[in-house]
Amino acid sequence: MTESKGVRILALETSCDETAAAVVEDGRRILSNVVWSQIDLHALYGGVVPEIASRAHVEACDRVVDEALRQAGLGWDGIDALAVTYGPGLVGALLTGVSCMKGLAYALGKPLVPVNHIEGHIAANYLSHEELSPPFLCLVVSGGHSHLVEVRDWTEYVCIGQTHDDAAGESFDKAARVLGLPYPGGPRIDALAEEGNPTYLPLPEPHTDGRYDYSFSGLKTAFLNAVHQMEQRGQTLPKADLAASFRHAVVEQLVGKAVLAARETNAPAMALAGGVSANRELRRRMTEACAAEGIPLYLPRLELCGDNGAMIAAAAYPHCRKGEFAPLTLNAVPGLRLV
Ligand code: KG4
Ligand code: ZN
Secondary structure (H helix, E strand, O other): OOOOOOOEEEEEEOOOOEEEEEEEEOOOEEEEEEEEEOHHHHHOOOOOOHHHHHHHHHHHHHHHHHHHHHHHOOOHHHOOEEEEEEEOOOHHHHHHHHHHHHHHHHHHOOOEEEEEHHHHHHHHHHHHOOOOOOOEEEEEEOOOOEEEEEEEEOOEEEEEEEEOOOOHHHHHHHHHHHOOOOOOHHHHHHHHHOOOOOOOOOOOOOOOOOOOOEOOHHHHHHHHHHHHHHHHOOOOOOHHHHHHHHHHHHHHHHHHHHHHHHHHOOOOOEEEEOHHHHOHHHHHHHHHHHHHHOOOEEOOOHHHOOOOHHHHHHHHHHHHHOOOOOOOOOOOOOOOOOO
16 A cells, blocks of 8 residues: 555445445545435335345446546556445345455455444544544444444444434334335434424333433334324324424434433543434534533534445545455345444
């Protein structure tokens, strides 16, 4: 690797319904970030159809990788290392990306860094805040995960809290479906909630064994029952008020536990990560709560909250520096954990 021009990593992300590739320099500077979303393909079915996702990734991989190189203004000789998400995610979707990058690594003779998708979401913060470095506490909230992670060092993580059941994003998607909103529901609930009354429908506060753990399934069930009762009574659904009430309950739980953990563990800073970190109420409430506690807060740039290749390249960088490369026997690990 040539140090003078910085280390350039080309990463591919295909764990769910985005085919995304990017080139990032030294884990901090985005040279290109191409995201091809499959949402239109899945919206018809109300959720991601794994078979359709895998097929679409296969068709899009080459194109998206080429476009990332082109937008970075580089040829293959300008790339020092490759990186790919190998889990967690949908097995077929992950496999298409892993196979594509293994093929490129072999053909080009370049090292391949295997990246955990969750680590990628956390690293989106390094791309958003040049001055941020570990240690900090990170609330990771996506379609599949709700974790409180102590980021102790660049590649060292300790999970101090997690959901017992649904992930926060998953609960938003399910609540949206009950309100008849199209997939993906999280952003729709968020937009609708801006016009609604968050105290319209009081929802139960969940009980969890772990002090910093989460639970969203009780909330979801209470919400579904309330909506069904209204429908049975022939009532027109006050959708904005319902969306605002659900969002309020989820966000209060997320912020309450995260701030409690930050206080009790003397966290030097807090960050948000994952698709749900785009939620407007979460960003507002977390900003207020961290300001009240005197904890510096880092929010990922909006375009880096959802799945993208730049966050995977950023996460790959410290592993690349340590020479942590994958053999060509690398496989997809759908249930991969961060710690
Ligand atoms: O991180 P992500 O793009 O994919 C996973 O790794 O799961 O997260 C997707 C999730 C979906 O559940 C989506 O509904 C949710 O993030 N989401 C939101 C918002 N934007 C995306 N949830 C609430 N409010 C939003 N603004
Ligand atoms: Zn994700």
